[in-house]
Amino acid sequence: MSFLSNIFARRQQSSSVAKDRLQILLAHERGAGEAGESDLIRQLHKEIMEVIARHVAVDQDKVQIKVDRGSGCSMLEIDVEVPQELSGKRGS
Amino acid sequence: MAKVLVVTSGKGGVGKTTSTAALGAALAQSGQNVVVVDFDVGLRNLDLVMGAERRVVFDLINVVQGDARLSQALIRDKRCETLSILPASQTRDKDALTSEGVARVMDELREKFDWVICDSPAGIERGAQLAMYHADMAVIVTNPEVSSVRDSDRIIGLLDSKTQKAERGEKVDKHLLLTRYDPARAARKEMLSVEDVLEILSIPLLGIVPESEDVLKSSNVGAPVTLAAPTSLPARAYFEAARRLSGEKLEVSVPVEKRGFFDWLFKRDA
Ligand SMILES: Nc1ncnc2c1ncn2[C@@H]1O[C@H](COP(=O)(O)OP(=O)(O)OP(=O)(O)O)[C@@H](O)[C@H]1O
Ligand SMILES: [Mg+2]
Numbered sequence: 001m002s003f004l005s006n007i008f009a010r011r012q013q014s015s016s017v018a019k020d021r022l023q024i025l026l027a028h029e030r031g032a033g034e035a036g037e038s039d040l041i042r043q044l045h046k047e048i049m050e051v052i053a054r055h056v057a058v059d060q061d062k063v064q065i066k067v068d069r070g071s072g073c074s075m076l077e078i079d080v081e082v083p084q085e086l087s088g089k090r091g092s
Numbered sequence: 093m094a095k096v097l098v099v100t101s102g103k104g105g106v107g108k109t110t111s112t113a114a115l116g117a118a119l120a121q122s123g124q125n126v127v128v129v130d131f132d133v134g135l136r137n138l139d140l141v142m143g144a145e146r147r148v149v150f151d152l153i154n155v156v157q158g159d160a161r162l163s164q165a166l167i168r169d170k171r172c173e174t175l176s177i178l179p180a181s182q183t184r185d186k187d188a189l190t191s192e193g194v195a196r197v198m199d200e201l202r203e204k205f206d207w208v209i210c211d212s213p214a215g216i217e218r219g220a221q222l223a224m225y226h227a228d229m230a231v232i233v234t235n236p237e238v239s240s241v242r243d244s245d246r247i248i249g250l251l252d253s254k255t256q257k258a259e260r261g262e263k264v265d266k267h268l269l270l271t272r273y274d275p276a277r278a279a280r281k282e283m284l285s286v287e288d289v290l291e292i293l294s295i296p297l298l299g300i301v302p303e304s305e306d307v308l309k310s311s312n313v314g315a316p317v318t319l320a321a322p323t324s325l326p327a328r329a330y331f332e333a334a335r336r337l338s339g340e341k342l343e344v345s346v347p348v349e350k351r352g353f354f355d356w357l358f359k360r361d362a
Contacts, residue, residue, distance in 0.1 A: 018312035025145050029182070041149050042159070061163045069146040 020071075028069050041067055044076065052080055094202040097209045097337070098227040100251075102243025104214030106235045107271035110307055110317070112211035113141045114327070115231065117316035118334035120175035124206040127166065130180035131223035132213040133189060139179045142169065143314025153181040156193030162200050171319055176205075189222055198226045216246055221254050228257065229265040229337070231298060235272045236284040241292055244268075248293065267298035269333060274303045275347045286346060299333035301326050302347040 045065045052063060062081035067074055099112045109132070116128040129152065130138035139145045150165035155178070162178075169175035178201075181188070201208045212223035224230065230251050234244045251264045258264070270289060277283045290297055302325050310320035318327045318334075325347055332342055 014309040014312035017314075021140075021143075021145070021314060025140070042154075045149070045160075045164075060161055064164065065149065067147060067149050 024069060024071050027071070028074075041065075041076070048078060056082060058083065094205055095207055095228050096198060096202065096226050097207060097229045097231060098212055098224040099209060099231045099233060100212035100220060100224055100247050101214065101233040101240070102216055102220075102247040103235075103240045106233050106240055107269075107301070108214075108233050109137050109141050109211050110311070111231065111233050111269060111271060111301070111330070112138060112209055113316035114318045114330040115334050115337070116207070116209045117169075117172060117175055118318045118327075118331045119207050119209075119337065120169070120172050121318060121331075122334065122338070123174060124338075125174050125204070126207040126209065127176045127178055127201055127205045128209045128211060129178045129201070130211050131189075131219060132211060133180050133186045133219060134182065135213070136180035136182050138211050139167075139177060140314065141311050142177050142316060144169070144177050144179070145314070148179045151179045151181040152197070153188045155197055156189055162197065162204075171315070186219060189219075191222065191225070194222055195226065216243075216250060220247075221250065224251060224264075225255055227251070227255055227264050229267065231267050231269050231333075231337075232293075232295065233269050233271055234289060234293070236270060236278070236286070236289055238284070241284065241289055244293055248295065266295045267337070268293055268295050269298045269301065271301040272303045273300050273347060297344050298336055299329045299344055300346055301329040301333075 048065065049060065049063060052058060058080065064077075064079040066077040066079070068077070097115075099108045099115070101108050112128050116126045120126040128138060128142070130136050131152070132138070133153065136151075139148055144167045147167050150160035152165070154160040155162050155165045166176045166178055169177065198208065210223045210227065213219040232244050232247055232251075234240050248266060251266060252258055255264050268290065270286060273286075274283060278285060286297070286300060304324060304326045306321040306324035307317050307326055310317040313320055317324060318330050321327050322331075329345075329347070332345070336342055336344075
């Protein structure tokens with residue numbers, strides 16, 4: 001690859017990353033309309049919290065719900081920090 | 093003690109969001125705990141510049157209104173673990189940001205972080221005033237051209253009158269960050285010089301960030317320029333500015349025009 005095409009190839013890279021990122025973001029924003037998708041995530045968040053609260057008394061701050069929006073699907077990652085006594089009880 | 097810093101300008105498009113991301117990352121890269129807060133409600137972009145846009149669930153307004161805990165809205169940067177972002181809302185009503193709500197969130201942020209860096213929206217209206225209200229320090233982002241300098245002057249006026257510090261008879265610690273500085277045009281005297289801007293605004297200079305394609309490339313890939321291109325000229329300017337914010341006394345370096353081979357070839361006699 002020549003020196004010049006090398007430079008152009010690199011330039012291509014950052015702009016095509018930009019395009020991919022925008023396409024993913026806009027697909028979610030357009031599909032969602034006015035905050036539709038985030039409302040779904042918030043609803044899930046609320047109900048998951050309620051289910052957890054039914055079984056263990058955990059601090060809201062100890063439950064982390066994260067999203068990663070992708071092109072085909074989105075990942076929902078739920079981290080629940082269960083208190084020591086509870087996680088121990090099951091084993092013994 | 094936590095420091096609240098507002099990055100503001102009056103004029104739009106001068107580099108506030110770019111500078112918030114770069115300064116925030118530079119401070120975090122030095123090991124301090126930093127949160128960058130997007131106050132540009134309705135037009136959030138800090139998440140995009142920082143590469144966190146796919147991970148936003150809750151935003152500043154959700155926290156202000158009590159719909160989410162602060163810890164649930166904060167997004168930790170994947171490349172730098174001392175850096176977090178609190179996104180702005182994209183769609184909601186700007187008036188949802190109440191002064192009391194913002195005050196509560198700022199108090200909570202002060203407890204968790206060493207630096208709280210607020211990315212102000214353009215303009216001098218309520219949004220810009222909310223972003224600056226709690227500031228201990230301000231970075232005034234200015235481009236070396238007349239309308240930007242004029243707007244910076246108005247913002248300096250607001251910092252001296254409409255902030256909590258001003259109400260208490262204290263002063264916000266103000267710093268000038270000259271961005272999109274083009275050494276070639278400066279050499280041709282087509283731009284206001286650094287001295288001119290400093291003389292007019294008379295606040296201390298935090299740094300001079302050159303116009304550079306590295307800034308655009310970094311925003312393409314969703315990373316502050318200090319993380320994406322740490323050895324580039326703009327990144328160096330931001331690293332130095334961050335050290336000055338932390339209290340180091342460093343001389344500000346003025347980016348000089350690097351004459352390319354072709355300039356040299358054709359302009360030798362000019
Ligand atoms: N040093 C620089 N060199 C080249 N381009 C730059 C530089 N700084 C900022 N830019 C570009 O200028 C544009 C505006 O920057 P940015 O979004 O940071 O401004 P802003 O002040 O936050 O704008 P707004 O008022 O709309 O919020 C962006 O396209 C950004 O990439
Ligand atoms: Mg901005």
